[in-house]
Amino acid sequence: MEEQRKQALDFMTNVLNRYSESYNEGFDENVYSWTSIALCIIFILLILLSNALLIRKNARELDFYARPKNQIILSLAIGDIFLALFPLIVLTMTFFGDDQHNWKSCSLAMTSDTYMRFLLHFVYGLGLVILAIELLCRNKIRDMTADKTGKIFVSIVLSAIPWLLGLIFVLPLCLANIDMTTCLSVQTKRQAKAAVVISVILPACAAVAMCIVVSCRAFPPAQYQQTTATSAPIVTITTSHSNSPLQSGNGFTAPPTDGYHPGNQYPQQPLPGQHPLQQYPQQMNNPQAHVAEQPSVTQQPSVTQQPSVTQQPSVTQQPYTVVQPNKSVYLQNDAGITVSKFHREKSRLLAVAIVFFLLVVPQAIYQLSYALNPTRTMMERRITATAIHDFVLWLMVIRSFVTPMIMYCYSEV
Incomplete structure (x- = not known):
């Protein structure tokens, strides 16, 4: 009996070894690590550069702090910069062989992964929705308060709404039932899928739908006639x-300029500082x-x-x-909105929303259809599984470079 058990164990070991050799065939761990490190460094530099340019150009607009649009764009750019300075650096550390099995590095890795895969996309999608609503209601929002301090307060509140909702809904949903001591998740498949849908798919779809609605709207006539105190x-x-x-x-x-009227041989002279027509x-x-x-034509004085x-x-x-x-x-002065400005901004929002959807949703679809699917069929080769996983991952990361550049190219200044 003991010999039969030993033979069965040897047989299973040989099968696993052959499967491992076949699974890892063509996959070079060293090349993969250094390629990933290079991509991390490149994307960190590109994200920092694009968002710094966007912030600089956005800050040059008039009444920067008192305009909700500028504050929302600023908060989204800061979120992308934080992605480059925190999750991507942690990801680079893992390719250098950082030990993630102690409680400190495990919690750090889980937090950065939650921010990169869930929280940032929720905030960005909701921020695009608020930008679209702000474009339709810009004059009403501007006229809610007369003083500059009140306008700054309203702008800060609108820019903080996506982050507050993300902290309330996304973080508890994604970090619940995770053991930070062993770095293992005890979430059910339903909880994990709900986190993906609420954090990524719903905000992306809402952003595209809202921007399409705005792009189909004609220029509001009431805003065309809106007046401001600075005009x-x-x-x-x-x-x-x-x-x-x-x-x-x-x-x-x-x-009139023709004819002679003897009743008034000496025209009335204007008072000092008075316009000639005001006499x-x-x-x-x-x-x-x-x-x-x-x-x-030029009117000349006449009798x-x-x-x-x-x-x-x-x-x-x-x-x-x-x-x-x-x-x-x-x-129209800068505080209002003109027809060309309205069309330019709604085109920018629609382009950003579509690019955001195309670059972020594939990662969510991969999570729902494969990673979180208990009935999935394992891929035969590791290089195939890694290629698909990393492809949707880098698509998600490159969004933080592409969308700021679109906003930068469509900026007004």
Whole structure:
């Protein structure tokens, strides 16, 4: 009986050895380690460079601290920089042969892996959703408070929402039932799959869906007419070659330039510091300024009869208007939003959301369909299993370089 057991054990050992040789065939551990170290170093440098450029360009915009868009982009860039400075460095240490079986290195490895595979994607996807909502409601958010301190507070709160929700939902879900002394997870398959779906798939799908909704929206007319306290009054001056009086955006009517009127041989002189058109009486019966699409001409003083002059009600806090011959160009100051700016930002958000989805979701699909599938079929070769695992891993990491570069190229400054 003892000899039969020994023979059976020897047989199983030989089978496992042959399977191990076949499984590891073509796989060089040393080459794999040094290649992974090189990739880690390259991605660390690229992520730091791209996000530093994005932060620098974003910080040059006006009212940087008081604008929610800038604060949200800043928080997402800091999250990517933290990925380069923490999880990727820990991953590099593991390829150098760091011992992960003591409690300190085990907890460090589990925390960095949770941040890299789950928390960062949840925060980034939710941040894109908030950016899309902020784009649609920018003027309303800006007008919630008048003072700059209040605007800064609102911006900080909006940028902190993804991180707070991630700390509340993602970390407990991913780190629950993990023994830090043995570095073993006692999570059920259902718990592990729920962590992948909630942390990665749902935020990525929500970001793409929200950005598609925003891209299908036309430019909000209410925002086009929105005014700000930092804008100057409208000064729109157009003239014509006809005998009709000169009209301006403020409602002033200039006298005609042809003919002689003996009733007024000495035209009224303007007071010091007064505009020549303001010497005439003003009335409040023309609330809308008329813009004529004809070539501009220069009006010369002449001996004329004092005409009737109208003025619209005093208008303040309006965007700038510049009039060219046969063309009126509507410009908005930096606090508001224009048609071109709206289309540029929604295109940027949609591009970032699609790239984010394509680079992050494959890793989640791999986890759900293979790594967490109890009925999976083991791959015959280690090189195949490692190649698939590392491919989706580096796709996930390269996202922290690609999406900041897209935001950088679409920036306004």
